[in-house]
Amino acid sequence: MAPLDPRLVRRSRGVRRLLGTSVLLGVGTAATVVAVAHLVADVVARRFDADAIGLLPVAVLAGLGLRAAIAWAHTAVAARAAASVKAELRHELVDDLMDPRRLGPRPSSAGVVTLLGPGLDAFDGYVGRFLPQIVLSALVPPAIVVAIGLADPLSAVIVGVTLPLTVVFLVLVGLVTKDRIDRRWQALERVGRHFAEVLDGLVVLKVLGRRQEEGLRQIGDRHRRESGRALRLAFLSSFVLDLFSTLAVALVAVSVGLRVVEGHLDLAPALFVLLLAPEAFAPVKRLGSLFHDSTEGAEATAAVLALLEHDRHVGTLAAPDLTTSELVLDGVVVRHDGRSAPSLALSHHRVRPGEFVAVTGESGSGKSTMLSLLMAFERPSAGYVLVGDVDLAAIDPVAWRDQVAWVPQVPGLVGGTIEQNVRLGDADSSVGDVLAALRDAGAGDLALDRTIDESGDDVSAGERRRIAIARALLRIRRGRARLLLLDEPTAGLDAGREATVLSTLRTLPVTVVVVAHRPETIAAADRELRLARRLVTA
Template identity: 75%
Template sequence: MTAMRPLDPRLVRRSRGVRRLLAVSVALGLATAGLVIAVAYVVAQVVAQRFDGEPVAALVTAVAVGLAARAAVTWCHTAVSARAAASVKAELRGEVVDDLLDPRRLGPRPNSSRVVALLGPGLDAFDGYVGRFLPQVVLTALVPPLVLLAVARADLLSAIVLAVTLPLIIVFMVLVGMLTKDRIDRRWQALERLGRHFADVLDGLTVLKVFGRRQEKGLREVGERHRRETVRALRLAFLSSLVLELFSTLAVALVAVSVGLRVVEGDLELGPALFVLLLAPEAFAPVKRLGAMFHDSTEGAEATAELLGLLDHDRHEGAAPAPDLRAAEIVLDGVVVRRAGRSAPSLELAHTRVRPGEFVAVTGPSGCGKSTLLSLLMAFDRPTTGYVLVDDVDLSSIDPVAWRRQIAWVPQVPGLVPGTIEDNVRLGDDESGRDDVSAALRDAGAADLPLDRVIDESGDDVSAGERRRIAVARAVLRVRRGDARLVLLDEPTAGLDASREAAVLATLRSLDVTVLVVAHRPETIAAADRELRLTSRMVLA
């Protein structure tokens, strides 16, 4: 296991706000180091001159001005860091949302509970990571070396003691970071597990209530696991802070004893000795503050890595115009799709052709790649090896937006929008009239659904069969408007009775477009021109 990096290079490359914060932090860090050294020198001179009976009024004024300037720089650093944290959070939230909606995004969409955890509690931890930890990293990198140089000019032996002991504390921090990363990983996994469990319970709450399944025990157990991991992380934070303080105190004590003995023996003057004593704690102070902030930042750093991993994926680069699917032949040649973390391919196709206007039923056991095949044809994914060709043009080179304009898609769980049934069938179509919508619903076996019936986004007030019929009517309307020339359906007749299933199949047969339908029911397979049967290893056409 390796220690968590204090700053992910991907964040610097991606976020302009972080780059600006680091640049400002360097400038303010240099100012802070200069003020720390200057104030320590003036204070040492004030004490030394008072021992000699010399006037120190001007020096006292200089101390006051130096302390005020240091406070102002610290306030500016805090304010800039807080504004940067808020800016970066807003920037990354917008980027994640844009990425999820990006039509050129490739690969499966992340789990919704994972996204909620990242955009909610995950980015909330950014305040500690970007707003406090990263600026302190800059201060820790700048202040101690400059303080050591100043001490070396006053007393080389004290500088050597500091130079030997300071790396020991940094080594200790690295070891703590390695252990803390493991604890934070466990806590983050417990938080994600809690979010997924809660989201699953909410999704199936109606079914759970109908069957009398109570979820209090499960939620309590998952929440208790998260609480235990949080307490373990806090316990480690308190223990490491104690050890860090002990190491730094002993190091400063070594310098103080050495300086004190040499002042008593007359080998070192009082002014330089006081200067060294005042600067010695300042060499360790940024490191101690960094150690204290490390635990506050680890959750934000972990969320940052997760979020950047979410954004780190392939995108479509294609810009070629889409061939007209009314006359284009689709060829899948030697297609293999592999998913990360799976030993077996998600889909294997030796060779198959889909001719214009053909009605193809895609069949096979669960897990053989039927939905993956539709995802390939929707350009949501691309093959690991092999090609998807449309009139001898590789699908990966075609503009995905132009390609999808010709496709009507009915997934297993069709999406709904708040509004009426008519709004859901239209879904952005302002040209079709109510008669067109009614005809599409009738041909989808949904003549009993009133156009003005209001439904919500969750779809809790419609049955699974009604949801599918609305989606089929939406696809039919797009075909009849002339927009869609390829219809992809994933089990559109599941949950329908025999009469409505027959109506949907008759409508699909009548459409003068290419139709691919994932099917399990024999009636759907029989209505197709041919069956494309998939297995876990190869395709049988």
């Protein structure tokens, strides 16, 4: 894990600005540290020789004040930068997730929630403290070594040799901790995921009870243990760093002291060197102590970048008219990361305009994947989806989806009335259209003004489906959609309502592709497309 991912610098203006400001303030810090050491050494040496010191103490105070002001400004700037980078990335992530051209794996919602919440909050430590300290550690120590060298070359050699050793030690600690950090991050993510699952299935868990509680406790324990290990390592490494730098400073002190006693070195440069030597180590030591604070932020950065870096739809062509164009699936294979077997494999298949096709196959044979492909939510790993003779990948996905009505396996609802939920299909439709759509979806019994809440917990699975079907039918009734895709739409519907839906589907003037496992649906269709696991018989 690099301390600073160059991709983050490229992507985030806030980070770039912070690094720039840090360089300026770092130069200021180095200059004031050297100046104050010089002034203090001067004052002491003059007092020693009983010379006048004049206004020098005031200059020392001013220098110390300036240094404190710079440190304060740096903290303030960095804290503000951390907040703005967090906001920037949160916006970007949300925009990206909503981007209709987004391709690639859909992240787990628990993963996204963990990342957008505690994950990015780790940027307070990472961007707010660690990154500015990296800049200070790169600028201040070399400047101080040079200043020491001007006063006493031998001391500069001692510091110049031991300082890089400390840095090497820091890097070693970083390498050792890498695994630990990965594990801790995974443990945190697992806690988040598990907790989300537990909340989702609270009712089921109340029945199944204890064993889940046990599971949650174990996962929590693991996170606690991993955090404990990381902390131990942090304490140990900062102890070793302290020891190291103390020894190096002692070495400088002994060599300078002996030479002052023997008269080879004046008091003023000796004091100057002695005051500066610890300052050369201070930024690196602080970097070491911040390192453990920063690791979660670095992990979160990696996770954010992994989420943001994916393929995009590049298609720009207008969608061909589906009332005359065939849909052709030609040698289509869909593979998903981390799976050896393809999720869908079709040899050659065509759907003619106006046809009503039932897609069947055992669970996991790729039925939902096929719909997702037709929605242009993903792209085939091999082969083509053609609309007429145009590759779907070359078509503008927004224009394409405008022609499609879609009823997913678990339809989404928004908080509001049933009317509002149906009207999502077409905002300009009249109440009459909405009512007719509901009737055709076997949902004539649902009151238009009944409110449902965002979670949709107050509607049954069957009601949810019928609302979604009505929404899709509204789009068709309004002449917008020419292709209807449905994923197991009649699951959970009683026989009467199922019959209503099926007879509606039969009379629709559009192409219908329905994923089905109920014999009634298959019987209603013109044709069955049976998916086998990995191979197709069409």
